[in-house]
Amino acid sequence: MQFIRLGRTGLKVSRLCLGTMTFGWSADETESFAIMNRAFEAGINFFDTADIYSRWIAGNQGGESETIIGKWLKDKPRHELIIATKVRGRMWNGANGEGLHRQHILKAVEDSLRRLQTDYIDLYQTHFPDDTTPLEETLSTLDSLVQSGKVRYIGCSNYPAWLLMKNLWVSDVQRWARFDCLQPHYSLFHRSEFERELAAACLDQGVGVIPYSPLAAGFATGKYTRDNRQPETTRESSGLIQRLINNMQAYDALDLVREIAQTHAVPMAQIALAWQLSKPAVTAPIIGARTISQLEEVLGAVDVKLSAEQLQQLDAATAMF
Numbered sequence: 001m002q003f004i005r006l007g008r009t010g011l012k013v014s015r016l017c018l019g020t021m022t023f024g025w026s027a028d029e030t031e032s033f034a035i036m037n038r039a040f041e042a043g044i045n046f047f048d049t050a051d052i053y054s055r056w057i058a059g060n061q062g063g064e065s066e067t068i069i070g071k072w073l074k075d076k077p078r079h080e081l082i083i084a085t086k087v088r089g090r091m092w093n094g095a096n097g098e099g100l101h102r103q104h105i106l107k108a109v110e111d112s113l114r115r116l117q118t119d120y121i122d123l124y125q126t127h128f129p130d131d132t133t134p135l136e137e138t139l140s141t142l143d144s145l146v147q148s149g150k151v152r153y154i155g156c157s158n159y160p161a162w163l164l165m166k167n168l169w170v171s172d173v174q175r176w177a178r179f180d181c182l183q184p185h186y187s188l189f190h191r192s193e194f195e196r197e198l199a200a201a202c203l204d205q206g207v208g209v210i211p212y213s214p215l216a217a218g219f220a221t222g223k224y225t226r227d228n229r230q231p232e233t234t235r236e237s238s239g240l241i242q243r244l245i246n247n248m249q250a251y252d253a254l255d256l257v258r259e260i261a262q263t264h265a266v267p268m269a270q271i272a273l274a275w276q277l278s279k280p281a282v283t284a285p286i287i288g289a290r291t292i293s294q295l296e297e298v299l300g301a302v303d304v305k306l307s308a309e310q311l312q313q314l315d316a317a318t319a320m321f
């Protein structure tokens with residue numbers, strides 16, 4: 001495994017981050033433990049979760065993913081792992097059951113710590129913006145968590161560039177802890193949202209970048225084809241999959257990914273990840289695995305070196321996304 005600094009911090013994270021949204025949902029506890037064991041054995045020290053995973057499933061309350069990670073962590077060297085989680089989504093009933101205000105964050109962080117069975121969170125991220133709460137209220141609360149030691153670094157997810165910059169400015173002016181990491185949606189099949197302005201802003205500001213859905217929710221693995229648009233999956237209702245499965249330009253791009261994968265003799269998923277790892281702003285893609293074999297298929301991505309011509313071909317074939 002290779003390691004890299006998280007943005008301008010001195011923290012070293014593995015170049016692949018393990019996403020755990022599937023835990024307690026499409027991966028049961030046994031499979032989740034196997035996935036974490038294999039990831040850790042392969043050198044991945046960076047795990048991403050969220051308090052709401054996986055609340056959208058009927059019967060789930062949220063917190064299932066954090067609970068599974070907490071059980072797994074009990075006999076692991078806690079100090080060797082970088083655990084990232086998120087706050088913002090609805091976790092309990094009532095007017096304050098969601099949001100980025102002080103009342104919600106201070107209860108949510110205690111709940112996450114209890115489920116994770118740890119006394120600190122390495123990276124605490126705002127999951128998506130909350131336009132009903134002043135930035136100063138959110139950032140001062142996060143700063144107090146950093147000062148108390150409950151949280152070590154803070155980050156944000158799903159922020160547009162102007163809002164990221166405004167948050168950094170407020171933190172700097174107030175001398176509060178600032179966001180050291182952004183978690184954007186980014187892949188070969190979803191580019192412009194990140195590349196238009198966020199990539200340059202993160203490079204300029206020394207903000208680490210951990211893109212989510214780097215395999216376009218499974219589309220980039222090649223299991224979706226023109227002739228089979230309903231492969232075995234749990235992600236059929238994803239908005240991205242729905243946009244891609246009838247898009248012929250997406251299949252043309254997949255043809256190129258397949259061709260390049262054949263020349264390197266690696267699975268297509270590794271080409272999608274190697275392309276992303278070549279982008280200077282990217283710290284570590286967050287890979288999602290539902291099974292241990294899916295994880296096995298992507299682990300080698302950090303060792304794939306694409307030529308300048310292959311990178312240029314992939315950029316050109318996916319420019320419309």
Ligand SMILES: NC(=O)c1ccc[n+]([C@@H]2O[C@H](COP(=O)([O-])OP(=O)(O)OC[C@H]3O[C@@H](n4cnc5c(N)ncnc54)[C@H](OP(=O)(O)O)[C@@H]3O)[C@@H](O)[C@H]2O)c1
Pocket residue numbers: 018019020021022026048049127157158183211212213214215216217218219221223232233234235269286287288289290293294295297298
């Ligand atoms: N901040 C946010 O708003 C946000 C949003 C989404 C995700 N995330 C984070 O990012 C992580 C990754 O997101 P993601 O799951 O969308 O990432 P992804 O890597 O683009 O997609 C992962 C999905 O693709 C399929 N897949 C993966 N490897 C495969 C393989 N080798 N062969 C065939 N299918 C394969 C699996 O779904 P199927 O087998 O069911 O098709 C798997 O669940 C999450 O776990 C979470 O930590 C954050």
